[in-house]
Amino acid sequence: MSARTMEPIRTEIRSLEPYVPGKPVEELERELKISGAIKLASNENPLGPSPLAVEAMGEAARSVNRYPDGSSFYLRESLSSFWGVPFEQIAVGSGSNDLIDVLCRIHLGPADEAVMSAPAFMMFAIAVRVAGGKLVQVPGKDLFHDPPAMLAAVNERTRLVYFSNPDNPTGTIVGRRQMDAYFDRVPDHVLTILDEAYFEYVTDPEYPNGLDYLRKGKQVAVLRTFSKIYALAGLRVGYGFFTPELAALVHRVRLPFNVTSMGQAAARASLRDGEQVSRSRVLNEAGKQFLLRELSRLGVSCTPTWANFVLARFPGSAVEASRALEGLGVIIRPVTPFGLSPEYARISVGTPSELERLVDGLRRVL
Ligand SMILES: Cc1ncc(COP(=O)(O)O)c(C=O)c1O
Known part of the structure; x- marks a missing residue:
């Protein structure tokens, strides 16, 4: 060309x-x-996947001539009662990747900065660049995130700070004490994204639950997925918890039918199979x-x-x-x-x- x-x-x-x-x-x-x-x-x-999810997919397969429920109403309702988070604070995406992309498009204009650890989940770096923002990568310490160094990289142009917790590709976590200290200091003009794709695998009592920060009123988005422990990677279903204001914006920006009907049905059924x-x-x-x-x-x-x-x-x-x-x-x-x-x-x-x-x-x- x-x-x-x-x-x-x-x-x-x-x-x-x-x-x-x-x-x-x-x-x-x-x-x-x-x-x-x-x-x-x-x-x-x-x-x-859970046999319950496979059965639900079979049933949903019969109606794929119809568009899915564009608001994923029943899935959000199930997530709301499962996690005890108000319905209006939940949005779902075509994998949590979709929500990473939507959050970058909502927050980043040309001069805006987004901070992440290095190495960490590459899709965030790509989403920042596609949105037109400036990516600031902060080297980790011995393959762990370094939250004080990430905080030091925050300035008045920073809009997003991203943690993959546990991180991909390292598998390491930021523990509760470090995360508490981070949230005590991060300024209000920054949204922190806690990407907890592997949340259900972590058994360490020192692992912080991102929802605790949301409940304390922090500027945080908590992302989770059905791709990992729920074994539905091929269906592409992720979800996030936000402040009600941010959830409303996510609904405005996301594509109208971003989660398939089979994905919604299988995800709901999976939640029943503890x-x-x-x-x-x-x-x-x-x-x-x-x-x-x-x-x-x-x-x-x-x-x-x-x-x-x-x-x-x-x-x-x-x-x-x-x-x-x-x-x-x-x-x-x-x-x-x-x-x-x-x-x-x-x-x-x-x-x-x-x-x-x-x-x-x-x-x-x-
Ligand atoms: C940290 C992290 N976040 C998000 C994802 C993407 O998950 P999804 O399949 O929900 O888009 C992955 C997938 O490997 C991941 O490792």
Whole structure:
């Protein structure tokens, strides 16, 4: 394309790095002409969705000739009673990614700044740039967020501060004491986004619940998702808790039918299946302990993790190791796109047999 035909495109968009998702199993199988590949690269729940959700989807499938309920009324009602948050403070999105994007579009104009830790969830960086804001990345400390340094980066042009808690790709958290101290000091003209995509996996009593800050009247948006422990990643359903004023604006800015009817039905049904959530948490804890132990035996060190994945530091190049593992039908995620060095890779906690296969593969490639 000639420079002339590119002219109407905004400079920020032209320089945007695309988000690199984990490689799909089907793509690897097609490339290598193999079958039975496994993916431990996108922090999905390997148990699969609740049977109640599958049944609800089947029922909803019969009516997909109709547009979904544009306000996701019943899902918001279910979320309201499940979490004890007033209905008018809840909005849902096509994954929590959608809500990250909407919040950036609501808050950021050309001179406005948004602060995030580095490394942290890349979609926020992309959403800031697409909205036209200025991204300020604050290096973490030993792969943990550094809230005092993030506060120091706040100025009168700052509109958003973003925490992924637990963080992706590190798996680390900001504890309650640090978060309390942050909220004591952050100025009122800043909205803090607490992205709690892995909330239900965290068992540490020091992990703060973002809702407590919202209930105390802080300027905060708390984002959660059905993609992780609820195992509905393919349906794209996320949700957020906001002040009533901000929730009303989110409804104005989001697309009218942003959550499908099958997504709404499956999400509501999932909330009724607490046992599936407990089973998923137990499976994750056991898998994580196995992974940490076996990786350490292989000379691979891991960052402490509170989520359903580990950030592993290989003795050599993790990029090469993951390429070799792909040859054995195992997909993990190198994290150079997150700005980390090539020794690092992110590995999601799979089923026991998937993890055995990963460890066998690593024994061969390392
Ligand atoms: C920290 C974080 N936030 C948000 C998301 C996106 O979730 P969703 O599928 O709800 O868009 C992810 C997905 O990996 C994540 O790691």
